[in-house]
Amino acid sequence: MKYTFPAGFWWGSASSALQTEGESQHGGKSQTTWDVWFARQPWRFHQGIGPDETSTFYQHWQQDIALLKQLNHNSFRTSISWSRLIPDGTGEVNPEAVIFYNTVIDELLAQGITPFITLFHFDMPMVMQEKGGWENRDVVAAFARYADTCFRLFGNRVKHWFTFNEPIVPVEGGYLYDFHYPNVVDFRRAATVAYHTVLAHASAVRLFRAGRYEGEIGIVLNLTPSYPRSDNPADVNAAHCADLLFNRSFLDPVLRGQYPQDLVELLKQYDQLPLCEPGDSALIADGKIDLLGINYYQPRRVKCRDSAVNPDAPFMPEWLFDHYDMPGRQMNPYRGWEIYPPGIYDILTNLRVNYNNPRCFISENGMGVENEARFINNGKINDEYRIDFISNHLAWLHKGISEGCQCLGYHMWTFIDNWSWCNGYKNRYGFVQLDLSTQQRIVKKSGEWFSAVAASNSFD
Ligand code: BGP
Secondary structure, three states: OOEEOOOOOEEEEEOOHHHHOOOOOOOOOOOEHHHHHHHHOHHHOHHHOOOOOOOOHHHHHHHHHHHHHHOOOOEEEEEOOHHHHOOOOOOOOOHHHHHHHHHHHHHHHHOOOEEEEEEEOOOOEHHHHHOOHHHOOHHHHHHHHHHHHHHHHHOOOOOEEEEEEOOHHHHHHHHOOOOOOOOOOOHHHHHHHHHHHHHHHHHHHHHHHHOOOOOEEEEEEEOOOEEEOOOOHHHHHHHHHHHHHHHHHHHHHHHHOOOOHHHHHHHHHOOOOOOOOOOHHHHHHOOOOOEEEEEOOOOEEEEOOOOOOOOOOOOOHHHOOEEOOOOOOOEOOOOOOEOOOHHHHHHHHHHHHHOOOOOEEEEEOOOOEOOHHHHEEOOEEOOHHHHHHHHHHHHHHHHHHHOOOOEEEEEEEOOEOOOEOOOEOOOEOOOEEEEOOOOEEEEOHHHHHHHHHHHHOEEO
């Protein structure tokens, strides 16, 4: 079957500042939590590779943008680094950073590639973390000022803004499951961090609207459809709780302007509600977005708990559900995540039916592969598995569009193999292979395939 996409469909890929720029401690940039964490605990990072060892977009931007063009990208998402633009978090703008981001934006536009810009992709400036990071309400206002600075500096050319990338990840990683800085495990603190992130998002949206900047503002959420083990009401309720905590805690505020009442009740029941202030509801209501970016990698399979919780232990999400290894599910043998292409259709359908069909696009989808060099054939990575992965997801996405979902594009994670959060270069995702020691870039088979899909706006 031939799948043809609507005219003007966004074909591209996504990346982020810290994962690609390099020069993590230069160019006037201050440290992020990642630089500090790596310096203190390098053993946590795969093969001891830290955020300074990247594909060095800071130097290679021109070559990389030429490659984007060569692969027929009409759009590309990356982020601005708060710690590079405003090194002390709240004060003076770093002129070298302004030149760098201006140059990148101009070059993208000159090559006919629409820039999609994220303001926060996990890279908290250390100066702000020292003040408590997202636990401190003052950081909300600081973020809003940083966002407004970006709108002012770059808003005459950037028309697609995203306040956050996957805001639930720093909550889970930093405050529940110990894989991001500050690596604590404390649900109450996690709930505060999540709440303040929603307020920070809404504050930035307010300033965007007040400044009457052209273009649109959104957020990028990683949505993990929660599938229950069975129709049994206890399993269904477990899936509902996981959905409330990990999807709807951000989805409802940004699309409906309010939290789901079920979530509020749930947190009340376990005495975990974060502190609210007068005016917060109105602020959250103002945080409604124009465009939703959806990162989809894998679903969440859940069941009700088999055992009782220890009421003396601190509350954790797993009080409400258990993870379920569904027999026969397809796993990515090279990364360990489930591969479930219909999930993309379920997400789009849920948005169409339950959220008034918002404008959205797939902002990340991808397949990580360990030791990918083993698939080199005639000097190039022959990643047929990735082509299958993308085409299977695109087929389900196409079905969603044909039923009326407003999905405007598809961005792959990622363009060039990049550094990742504690994983270093373990999981390779790119359309382009990176040789870290020589900085050589070699287009993979999937890159060539995607380039043809983008050029024809269709695939067979
Ligand atoms: C997403 C993030 C990306 C990227 C990707 C792959 O959640 O937005 O920044 O890292 O996941 O993850 P990993 O490299 O851990 O396999």
